[in-house]
Amino acid sequence: MTTISFARGVPAPECIPVELLADCARAVVERDGATVLSYGSPAGYEPLREWIAERHGVEPGRVLVTNGSLQGLVFLAKRFAGERVLLESPTYDRPLKILAAAGVEVVAVAMDEEGLELEGLEEALASGDKPAFLYTIPTFQNPSGRTLTSERRRRLVDLAREHDLLVLEDDPYGLVRFDGEAPPTLFELDGGEHVLYSSSFSKTIAPGLRVGYFVLPAGLERELEALAVSTYITPALLGQATVFEFLRRDSLEPNLERIRPLLAARRNAMLESLERELPDARWSRPEGGYFIWLELADGADTATLLARAGSAGVSFVPGTDFGGAPNTARLAFSFVSPDEIREGVRRLGSLVAEPVSV
């Protein structure tokens, strides 16, 4: 029995525009090979920096393009080593590990269905040293799939101003919305004074290109750029230039229109199957992104469940990996097909219903 993976937060192969990217890669080396194939700016391929800058209404000097956005977070963690960083709980496990490994003190703030709980944030701000920043994924969060409501976004930006708090808005999923109206980003609400913004082209074009970016205050951009120089001189420009060629051809919006229904069909299959197979559980209902957050009945333990899930032919990531409760799990609907999702959730349902043999 082949295992159906709800563990992999990656796009299904059919989401990746292979032919188009092959042509973009060729075209950009032919047109701008001398630049793409040489050492260049440590902050990334200049035309791409300019495109990103224009999109976010800032100067190109505020944009740092990195080998995937985690690499930028590694620089940021290094810059703020020894300081205190607030983050929502549960949260994406990789930043959690990167921050901790860099010697950053991480302080978790609870979330509910509407995203980060602002009362919890105020409490965290009132106690202890002033944090270096708050790390948040306000839209289709990894792992919970939750989205911070518009009202809370406004209040969060107000709080950031009041407390002179830096907020890092990590937004890789925002453009992968299937339905509903997009709330404004924190960056838009704030105007980029207290909010740092990061995103990537992993979910909108292709993850293997490893092109992430940060929009930062100019001074901080220069500090991280110095860390980039001493790590890799210049980031991998071929992927960045291929992304730029893709954007230059106005292929982003058509590609998003192509992948949204592919992902929506997967989310729908998962929501419908959960309804059918897991009557006693609760789960998030995201309007986009890759993930659904599953909450089993109190007392259930998804880590124990996972140990038996292998033989049942289904996999997922236990919520505790993200700082969540023992009865939670992250289900990624992005990678497998709708049919596999239906079958995988059926297997999950049997697993949950099955009495545990001791």
Add this chain to the structure above:
Amino acid sequence: MTTISFARGVPAPECIPVELLADCARAVVERDGATVLSYGSPAGYEPLREWIAERHGVEPGRVLVTNGSLQGLVFLAKRFAGERVLLESPTYDRPLKILAAAGVEVVAVAMDEEGLELEGLEEALASGDKPAFLYTIPTFQNPSGRTLTSERRRRLVDLAREHDLLVLEDDPYGLVRFDGEAPPTLFELDGGEHVLYSSSFSKTIAPGLRVGYFVLPAGLERELEALAVSTYITPALLGQATVFEFLRRDSLEPNLERIRPLLAARRNAMLESLERELPDARWSRPEGGYFIWLELADGADTATLLARAGSAGVSFVPGTDFGGAPNTARLAFSFVSPDEIREGVRRLGSLVAEPVSV
């Protein structure tokens, strides 16, 4: 007056096979796009790992391909943080900074015209804690252009065995040899037990691709791979796959044959010009690579000289940046044309001859 740069240790634009790489990039995305454009092994593009492994006679699991070889050194520095590392003096400034920034204690061992002085190495081994490793660039060293003699190579490998010393042989320039016979690498002499090997395709194909690699003991490879995962999940695969396609087409050797005379002409122009313009100075005479090490008369100060070099229209890197003496400088002949080299060394000669106005 345009400044002639002997500071940039990068290939001249004509050394980069732009058209061929454009086709390789397109071909590899078309052929293997699903792999290249997705997340993959944190250790790099598998077919490239296999190619490198075969070239060095090891298992693919011992090969770590990184976003440029400095990135791998960053992982290695992290792994050995707090320990002691020996390196030759002068040495490439970026590793020096990476090691120091990671909290590694660096201990310099002197070099002469024949490379690392082994008596100095023995002294360093006899005093203080056992070092984590020795970092060396035995062939066409950056910055000195010097090559460790065959006899010293054998003695160094013997010493490594005697003292159970790890040696990191950084060898980006070895294949860029214009004349003379190549001595065996330390890795070849040792069989890869005490010698770790690193290289890149920056000097043999193109630096902007950012493809470096390490050949390591399997256990150490796994440890660094774990650091790679938590830094960028997967390295930038498009450049790695493009390199593999280039290799698969047997384009490496023809490309080396094409660029060797381009670089040899530059080295020759520099050696001849130095003979003519700087009668009181000494310099290295490399049989390959990118650099010549200049030693002015005792009491000269290249940092002071550099301050006046801007208005004279020539630039270089003072030797002190690499831990060298104040009267030394690194001259890169790789980037500018032979005519520019002749004119640049003429300017340098006037500068050296000119009495300093106080």
